[in-house]
Amino acid sequence: MTDLIVLQAKSYLPHIPLTVISQGAEAIVFETSVHPYCSKPSLRNQSKFIIKYRPPKPYRHPKIDASLTKSRTIGEAKFMALLARNGIPSPSLIAADFPHGIIWMEQLGGKLPNGEPSSLKNWLWYLERTNNASECVSEQVENICRQVGILIAHLHMSDMVHGDLTTSNIILEDGKPYLIDFGLSSYSSMAEDKAVDLYVMERAVLSTHSVYAEKYNFWILEGYLEAQRSSGDGKRSRNALVDTLRKLDDVRLRGRKRSMLG
């Protein structure tokens, strides 16, 4: 199946070298060394780019499938463009082919000493495997978690909701976190939607980094609160923050009830 999808992608991207780096439920992600317009791009990482391709889904009606692929690709590309406009750390959008479900973007991050890509998840796992307990909760880890909280706060202050916040969807580059994967992202000023975003992250940290999850989640929330409190937006944004935290308690309670009921 993957071979067929790679062939399809190659047919839309002739002469572009493509190396598969991930295949998820929604898309296949390639790495390439080629920029579509420019031989010397003035981007931070000059030689590696990402191409995300949403292949047709054989179980959907072809017309519905084509329309969903196009609208999701447009949605993700627009979200990336708005992130850039709002100065929220994320990959730069380079090009897109909406009908074919293709987004070409800047590749972020590098490799950890064990060769894994530098997502927050891989980095925390690497620390767990190769270091003693104190390294896993060091000042550096605390600093990164706080930065992640600040990043999420900036997103929410722009009334943008990621929709799939996990430690895999945060890439570390030069000690700074960046968001990726906007396939489920949306726009909302509602406290409930922002609280759900925070809750998804909290649960992801708990299930992926269970030993230190309490500390990581505490630092992330601290960073979130700090950024919102110091935003200088005054009483309105403080009230919005209080609403979001209240909703977060509700969402947690609903989550606990659901897991008790099975």
Ligand SMILES: Nc1ncnc2c1ncn2[C@@H]1O[C@H](COP(=O)(O)OP(=O)(O)OP(=O)(O)O)[C@@H](O)[C@H]1O
């Ligand atoms: N801009 C980027 N820079 C670096 N790596 C990236 C970038 N975009 C995607 N990746 C890598 O590709 C993987 C999959 O990308 P993404 O999450 O956007 O696709 P997806 O199909 O939605 O994946 P999933 O279904 O697993 O959530 C990421 O976890 C990351 O390792």
